[in-house]
Structures are given as C-alpha cells and as structure tokens.
Amino acid sequence: MTTPSTILTIAGSDGSGGAGIQADIKTAAALGCYALSVITAITAQNTCEVQSTYPMTCECVTAQCRTLYSDIVIDAVKIGMLGSSAMTATAASLLRELPRPVPIVLDTVLRSTSGSSLLATDALPVMKQELLPLVTLITPNLPEAAMLLGMESIPEAQEAVEEAALALHRMGAHSVLVKGGHGSGPLSSDCLLHNGRITWFSADKIATRNTHGTGCTLSTAIASFLAGGAGMEEAVERAKKYATAAIKAAVAWEIGSGSGPLNH
Ligand code: PLP
Secondary structure: OOOOOEEEEEEEEEOOOOOHHHHHHHHHHHOOOEEEEEEEEEEEEOOOOEEEEEEOOHHHHHHHHHHHHOOOOOOEEEEOOOEOHHHHHHHHHHHHOOOOOOOEEEOOOOEOOOOOEOEOHHHHHHHHHHHHHHOOEEOOEHHHHHHHHOOOOOOOOHHHHHHHHHHHHHOOOOEEEEEOOOOOOOEEEEEEEEOOEEEEEEEEOOOOOOOEOHHHHHHHHHHHHHHOOOOHHHHHHHHHHHHHHHHHOOOOOOOOOOOOEOOO
C-alpha cells in the first residue's frame, strides 16, 4: 500500500455526523485520502437545526495547525465553518504559514440549510479581503455568492451565474465554483470559472430530504482530488459525481427527522 495524499480540513464539528468535519473525514477516507482535522467550533445540532455553536479559541486552532505543519506533509487544505471574524483572520494567517504552496478550497459557509448563521456578519469583509486572495477555489452556493457580492439574490439564468463567478474572481478568488443546487430547476448545475475558462457541471436533482452536508462533501472531495494531483476541471467533475452518488446512496436512509446525512 502506498502512502495516501493528505488533506487538512479546518472546519466545524457537526455532532450529528452529516456535515462539517465529520463529512470531511468520511469524504476524504472514501476517496483514498488521509484527513487531518482542525476543529474551529463545536456545534450542537441534529438533522433539524443548529441549536448552538461553541467556538474554539484562535490560539487552540493555531496550535493545532502549527503542530501538524511541523510534522506532516499536507497536499491540500479545505476550509469550512469559521464562525467569527477573528477565526477568519486566524485562518488567513495559518494559510500564510503553510510550509509549501498547496491547493486550498474555501467552502464559503455562511449559514446552514436549516437557516442558522455559521459566519458572523462582521466576518464577511475579513473573508473577502484577507481569505479570498489566499485560496485556490471558493465554492459558494447561489445565496452565498449573492451575500459575498452584496446582492439581494442572483438570477438563475446561466449568464447571470457566470457573471457572478467573474465578479467573485475580480474580488480576489483565483477560481470560483458557483453551485446551483439551491436553484428551482430539475438540474443541479454548477458553474466553474478557472483560468479564464467557464465550465458547467450538471446532475439530475435527487428527490430526497437527505442532503445534510452536501456542500462540505463536495468541497472536500474537490480538495481530495486536487491533493492527488488532478487538474481543477477533473477534480470538480469527479467530486460532483461522488457527491451525487453519496446523495443517491442515502435516499432510503432514515436518520433523524430532518435533513439526514449522505451515504459515503
Ligand atoms: N454544520 C457545520 C459544522 C457545517 O460546516 C455546515 C456547512 O458547512 C453545516 C452545519 C450546514 O450543512 P447543511 O447546509 O448541509 O445543512
């Protein structure tokens, strides 16, 4: 057995196991990657709601990362829930301290599907100014892309989504994947802007309530494929196939009464 690629996920804990760092570790493992995990916050949540969040200190997150940096070669980084402006600034500092340049995927987690805020309002400017320029790819859904751009909403028309991806690139993100799963059509279509090229990835929407952690799963799958040396388009294509398969495989699951987890 050869040594697997490694990814570092810096994200929140979801005790219900569907989203957050738990989804990240399951995804990386399923894709043959070895996951290092640094927890930014503990959430008290189930499949229906995020009831409360308990942030770790920035010192604790910094110590966890530095300890890993000093020992283990990291091939890619995924950033998930950060919670506060201080934690967002800390994540930016820690990215600058990485021992070597690696692909970094930022899942722009702003709120949960159940409606809870997972990033404080005052952290948004910090994310835009400090974090965005440091990362390889951001993966906002349509509502998150709108919030980052200071817009009410983004029309679902293809040209409007492509324009949003371009605007986010101009804001500082190297590559942008605007995810259309929250749109109203029969397809889940995601728009990738990478090196000036637009590529669309589509899959049939699956009729299920079990979609908790889909965003976490997709972004970690992309990071895992990038860690293994895949190019951006290939990584996104394979990650979308993986996330779609994981949703399909959990359709019959009855875990909790709300939005249940994916089957990795
Ligand atoms: N909890 C944590 C810790 C998360 O990181 C996220 C999303 O990134 C969520 C909950 C929300 O997941 P979902 O929107 O799939 O419910």
